[in-house]
Amino acid sequence: xxxxxxxxxxxxxxxxxxxxxxxxxRVGCKAENLEVSLRLIxxxxxxxAQIVVLPELVSSxxxxxxxxxxxxxxxxxxxxxxxxxxxxxxxxxNVYIIGGVAERVCHKLYNAxxxxxxxxxVGTYRKLHLWGDEHLYFEVxxxxxxxxxxxFGRLAMIIxxxxxxxxxxxxxxxxxxxxxxxxxxxxxxxxxGNGAMIMxxxxxxxxxxxxxxxxxxxxxxxxxxxxxxxxNSIIVGADGWPLAAPGSADRQQxxxxxxxxxxxxxxxxxxxxxxxxxxxxxxxxxxxxGTGWQLPRY
Amino acid sequence: xxxxxxxxxxxxxxxxxxxxxxxxxRVGCKAENLEVSLRLIxxxxxxxAQIVVLPELVSSxxxxxxxxxxxxxxxxxxxxxxxxxxxxxxxxxNVYIIGGVAERVCHKLYNAxxxxxxxxxVGTYRKLHLWGDEHLYFEVxxxxxxxxxxxFGRLAMIIxxxxxxxxxxxxxxxxxxxxxxxxxxxxxxxxxGNGAMIMxxxxxxxxxxxxxxxxxxxxxxxxxxxxxxxxNSIIVGADGWPLAAPGSADRQQxxxxxxxxxxxxxxxxxxxxxxxxxxxxxxxxxxxxGTGWQLPRY
Numbered sequence: 001x002x003x004x005x006x007x008x009x010x011x012x013x014x015x016x017x018x019x020x021x022x023x024x025x026r027v028g029c030k031a032e033n034l035e036v037s038l039r040l041i042x043x044x045x046x047x048x049a050q051i052v053v054l055p056e057l058v059s060s061x062x063x064x065x066x067x068x069x070x071x072x073x074x075x076x077x078x079x080x081x082x083x084x085x086x087x088x089x090x091x092x093x094n095v096y097i098i099g100g101v102a103e104r105v106c107h108k109l110y111n112a113x114x115x116x117x118x119x120x121x122v123g124t125y126r127k128l129h130l131w132g133d134e135h136l137y138f139e140v141x142x143x144x145x146x147x148x149x150x151x152f153g154r155l156a157m158i159i160x161x162x163x164x165x166x167x168x169x170x171x172x173x174x175x176x177x178x179x180x181x182x183x184x185x186x187x188x189x190x191x192x193g194n195g196a197m198i199m200x201x202x203x204x205x206x207x208x209x210x211x212x213x214x215x216x217x218x219x220x221x222x223x224x225x226x227x228x229x230x231x232n233s234i235i236v237g238a239d240g241w242p243l244a245a246p247g248s249a250d251r252q253q254x255x256x257x258x259x260x261x262x263x264x265x266x267x268x269x270x271x272x273x274x275x276x277x278x279x280x281x282x283x284x285x286x287x288x289x290g291t292g293w294q295l296p297r298y
Numbered sequence: 299x300x301x302x303x304x305x306x307x308x309x310x311x312x313x314x315x316x317x318x319x320x321x322x323x324r325v326g327c328k329a330e331n332l333e334v335s336l337r338l339i340x341x342x343x344x345x346x347a348q349i350v351v352l353p354e355l356v357s358s359x360x361x362x363x364x365x366x367x368x369x370x371x372x373x374x375x376x377x378x379x380x381x382x383x384x385x386x387x388x389x390x391x392n393v394y395i396i397g398g399v400a401e402r403v404c405h406k407l408y409n410a411x412x413x414x415x416x417x418x419x420v421g422t423y424r425k426l427h428l429w430g431d432e433h434l435y436f437e438v439x440x441x442x443x444x445x446x447x448x449x450f451g452r453l454a455m456i457i458x459x460x461x462x463x464x465x466x467x468x469x470x471x472x473x474x475x476x477x478x479x480x481x482x483x484x485x486x487x488x489x490x491g492n493g494a495m496i497m498x499x500x501x502x503x504x505x506x507x508x509x510x511x512x513x514x515x516x517x518x519x520x521x522x523x524x525x526x527x528x529x530n531s532i533i534v535g536a537d538g539w540p541l542a543a544p545g546s547a548d549r550q551q552x553x554x555x556x557x558x559x560x561x562x563x564x565x566x567x568x569x570x571x572x573x574x575x576x577x578x579x580x581x582x583x584x585x586x587x588g589t590g591w592q593l594p595r596y
Binding site: 132140141191237286 | 473
């Protein structure tokens with residue numbers, strides 16, 4: 001098959017326009033944060049976006065000062081404030097929206113992401129791998145790694161530090177995921193060089209490439225109670241190369257990209273003999289990789 | 299613990315000097331290739347290197363034109379031509395050497411890497427994931443993912459396309475590996491942008507970062523029977539950042555770096571609450587990741 005044939009075939013299969021919304025939530029300002037998210041969703045939709053991804057904990061803010069505050073800023077899903085507002089926006093603008101919320105279930109909190117679409121609430125993801133002081137407020141996720149079927153293809157959600165675990169991307173790809181939507185609140189990693197791509201972007205590119213996954217990372221910006229967030233939102237194609245270049249380190253911004261699922265699925269075939277997911281040597285991989293029989297890691 | 303204390307402690311724990319030898323083997327010229335490798339090993343050792351990594355299939359060349367030629371250029375391990383010569387060099391220069399050979403075992407060939415040291419032959423690795431036309435000549439590796447103990451720490455070997463499989467790095471890290479030595483013959487990946495870091499370097503950085511592994515990638519250069527190789531050898535530290543910047547795309551070169559195993563093992567601790575290998579949610583990871591009960595993938 002020649003490259004030109006491949007391009008023609010791809011053009012006949014429609015692309016999806018996706019958007020990563022980079023914004024600056026302020027801890028405690030739920031109504032204002034939600035308002036900004038709704039304005040940016042409308043802007044992205046009017047620019048043609050069919051899938052819009054917002055940052056992690058976008059309505060509550062991230063750096064809580066107490067358990068009381070964390071519970072105060074949390075909400076139920078899907079009945080809560082943010083999910084309901086995003087449902088309305090998704091219906092109004094005919095888009096899918098993925099956004100991060102502090103989810104409250106009685107005396108438990110989860111760092112969650114919700115997906116809503118024109119037909120209403122689609123599903124929830126609960127962050128599996130907690131970072132830093134999140135251990136003071138949240139329970140570890142207990143919904144596993146679900147993949148949601150939409151008219152555009154198979155979508156999954158993961159959150160921030162989950163992206164440090166290649167197992168996460170593998171398990172989503174093995175379930176057929178096409179696009180991973182990642183609300184994040186990335187913080188600086190030690191050793192970052194001046195002008196070097198941030199490590200979180202490197203991880204997204206590597207995991208996209210070896211799994212044939214599109215990845216939409218929407219990060220926040222700003223400094224909250226002394227914690228800097230690094231922006232640099234990115235949309236990566238299934239071949240591992242950025243479709244939308246890293247966003248600003250400190251400004252609110254919407255990144256857009258067109259994703260073609262036919263090209264994405266084809267990108268998993270590397271040579272006549274090689275299909276990256278099928279080349280896995282599961283005959284020698286070891287139960288050390290994880291077999292589902294251990295206790296959760298609180 | 300303050301940063302200055304940490305630096306002082308690290309300085310008391312000796313660093314190791316390692317070298318990645320980027321050279322241009324010529325297919326069929328075994329004696330000449332070996333001669334060049336011995337000259338570069340001597341140069342690296344006289345510059346202080348204690349571990350020297352050579353490219354994949356460095357003595358045979360890579361692009362075989364027939365099974366007869368592949369068998370002709372292969373050799374036994376450790377009794378063969380290259381391993382014996384490297385053993386002598388390792389003894390003479392007091393270094394560890396890791397190099398790629400086509401290993402012949404009766405009517406079977408393996409794309410192998412051997413490790414030799416001042417005390418003689420240490421061990422062999424057989425490439426687990428075959429790339430492209432390697433499927434015409436080689437059997438898939440059947441030695442698993444061994445970790446070898448040396449006076450410097452725990453060393454492992456993998457080869458080229460093995461680096462596309464995050465499972466490989468995870469299983470080595472879970473066995474305590476400190477340094478992964480990777481003879482490679484990297485070829486161009488589709489979609490590479492002008493001036494962008496090559497995808498293989500991105501993969502090495504990502505896998506180093508999420509596993510706390512040092513990775514020494516020694517690639518070849520040149521074009522062999524129409525196949526271009528991309529150079530860009532790299533040595534990555536356990537925090538994921540390059541210790542020696544990508545090598546030239548087309549010139550013979552030796553890259554050097556100092557690796558401190560105390561700093562490497564400390565780099566796995568990311569926050570008070572986070573240690574990257576121990577944060578793995580093995581309670582939810584699925585047997586899809588690999589459980590060792592399937593047939594080998596020929």
